[in-house]
Amino acid sequence: MRLQHKFGIDQYAAKQQGKTTEVIYDSDAMINPHVLLAGSTGTGKSHQLRELLDRASMYIDGDSSIDIFDVHAELDIGQASVVKYSAQTGYGYNPLIINPDVHSGGVLNSINNFIRLVNTTTVQLGTKQQATLRYLMIDLYAERGITEDNVRSWRMAYEKQPSIQDLIDFTRTKVLTTQFGTDSIATNVQSITRLVKGIRRSKLHEAARQKLSVQGHAVNEDLSAEEAADQGSVEEMESQLDKLNEKTENMFQLFLKGLKTGDELDVFFKYNNKEVMMSLVERLTTINSAGIFNHNPPPFDSNVRCHEIMSLGDDFQKLFVYMRLEAIFREARDRGHTSEIRYIVVLDEAHKFFKDESDNIINIIAKEGRKFGIALWCASQSPTHFSEEFLINTACIVLLGIHSSYWDMAVKRLRIKLDNLKWTKPKKVVSIKMQLKGASDPQFRSVVLASYESEFLAEIAQGRAA
Template identity: 35%
Template sequence: MHINYGIDAGARKRGEHAPVAWNSKVAVNGHCLMVGMSGAGKTYNLRKMIRQMQDSSEGKPLRFHVFDVHGDIEIEGASSVMFSEQTTYGMNPLRVNPDPHFGGIRKRVQGFITTINRVMRALGPKQEAALRNILYDIYTRHGFKQDDPSTWHIDESMARLVSDGSDGRLYIDVPMAEKDDAKALGARWDSLQRCWFIQTEDYQGGITRWAPKTLARTHPSISDALRMARHILQMSFLGTGQAAITNLEIANKAAAAYQRKLLEALRRGDKAFADEKLEADLDKAKQKAIDTFTEYANSIVTGRELGDLMKYDSTDVLKSVVDRLENLNAIGIFKAVPPPFDPASQVWRYNIKALSMEERKLFVLFRLEEIFADAVQRGEQDDVVEVVILDEAHIYADDDPDNIINNIAKEARKFGLAMICASQSPTHFTEDFISSVATKVILGIDEMYWRGSVTKMRVTEEALAWIKPQKTMLVQLKTRGETRNDWRWTLIG
């Protein structure tokens, strides 16, 4: 593949015609860092690079992932998807890579925790351990086993919920033997679907002991983890188990029903109100709750269930983990339903303009982890087959060597994955990152960044002063076998 940046200005003075061009076959890698202040032409050049790579791909498979933070990178033929808390689709950061060597539950859990620690306030050691146990438990509930890679594969074409709850109904998987408990907690039977359901807003507390009904196995989602964490918090707070929680809620509902009838009677002036059926239902529910609490208390003598709660440390620790999951879920973009990108389109444009800065960073870092894992699983390639384009790339960069941005820069070349980063200044990036990028383009930098750029980019202030936005640029191309790579003073054609 080829990208033509312009004409060498020095050669032009000598009466020669020397294009300044990138060639994927001879470049050290496909990565590029493009820096330029507002109005210098970053968006124009990103479009140009995509178009030229498409035109020179010779019909080979090629996919672009364009992360558009301003919503202004319009590309002809692109499949564009808007992400916000109002969309019914999103991205699932708990999706497991099924590769037995590069994927699995442990890697996904660790990657998830590392990313939220990087972007949000870091979890403490006890919180991290509690969250890790919650995630392991939710994977187990979805049929994943840490030591059995055959359970890591999900048929994406079949893996879906009977309903995602957006229509007001959430279908739940209730065994026949437990239908009376589910019904007492508000579940209703749908004869058409032949399945129990609950109103979406009522799916909390004891009813969550029954998971959402799926047509086939699915990856767990943030909302699944949140529901489990809430349920474990209830058990920890009350010092009891799942059955006791359920029966306590049934007793509360029975008491509430009796109180409603009593208040209605008092408003009518009936001070001698009595409803034998409601009283009997309430007494029965209370006794059932007492029995299950007693059964649980007796079981603690043997230590049968105490260990399950102890691995989550304490109620305070659990509460802080639930709060963190609440915040992630409230963002509204981490959902099990995948975004509706057109698989026939080479360019997938992620419009993340509606997200906050923190939300953008979480979204992009999680998605980059998926893209890189898929590239590693794909194996070594003899040319670029996938390109990530990051507008305002400094949002995601830091000096942590384990940051996925840095990993892609250092390791993705052999897997055919290239990354193009656009930003206003190179000072936001580490020297290690800059040295890993084969192509550097300077479109014009604000003078306040010149001193830092001279050090980071090994460029002179004279060269920076020569640049005229949208007319001239500086380009450095690292090619295989070359030990010296000078800046090319380039006329934009």
């Protein structure tokens, strides 16, 4: 779809030249359809975003969609289907679903995506945790019949694919297996070794005592209390040894009878670090506690979808937004190249989700989304919160009035004149830069918003009449 929206009129043209030059967002005319709306609280940021959304929703059909990620519950435009996410509502998406695409999908890609998703939170996984989590997920998928070398298995029914709760249960089972299976045998072997050494030491001591006694020498009975306590009598230690040997033999017999795949020893070596395993259980349980990573997709009844995530903590908001953006980008990419807008993604308080890393999904969409039909619209309090990569790849930047403490940085990063920032009047005059196809890098220009246009033109007319 082609989307057009009038922001207002050029202030300079109206005031100095007597011309009414409209400033229009035209998705076909710009190098890409991305938008950044930046303004402090009270400058009309949410209002302008709703104006854009109201206009865009008029163009939505069965082939296109809008996804609004609303952190303040104030972007629920009339045409939108709204779903609130929390542990109580229980709606969510499963991040472990395999992407069935032959080129970009598969088990290993899905595992790497999930690990990268987890690492977007405040506390990242350590090297051992990542390696163990990768083993766990490979084995969990394999248990469900999904393997990297069987492309057909990637298309397994949605409800049969594992969830985070399944991964938690699987990890706990592996902890129990290693702790009460081969690990118990190893513990017993260590105890047996200590007893054998104790018995040998006691027998050597007794032999030496008898030899010295036969030769008529004085026997040194000075045995430390610790050694005496550790050794006990030879008879007691031999009795303990017999019992422990019998118990260990029985356990080993059970272990041998339990061998079903021949991989049990490999499992032990992969999962023998109890601390790492338990730390993964705790981390996954924390993530799952948000109640939004499950097999219960929200009941949207419109292609204009508003995801209210206000009830989620910051880390969970990031996880949710990144997960959905990955899914949207993957779907758009699998559909192939297009010059039309198929997806509009709206991020409220977008600075919360940005990182400077080039593999951050938002930077990827900013750079590559246009050719797959994705328009990325972001709202924030200042343009200085965003990565250089995003700012370079955003065709339309609208400054609604940013705090003066950000002016120097904005001048440096956006190459905007300081006068433009000073002339901005919240909800009346804004600064807009639009990068059009085939044009050189444009300057920011002062734009009188459509809602203030009549009053502004009347003021000009009165001034000229006077």
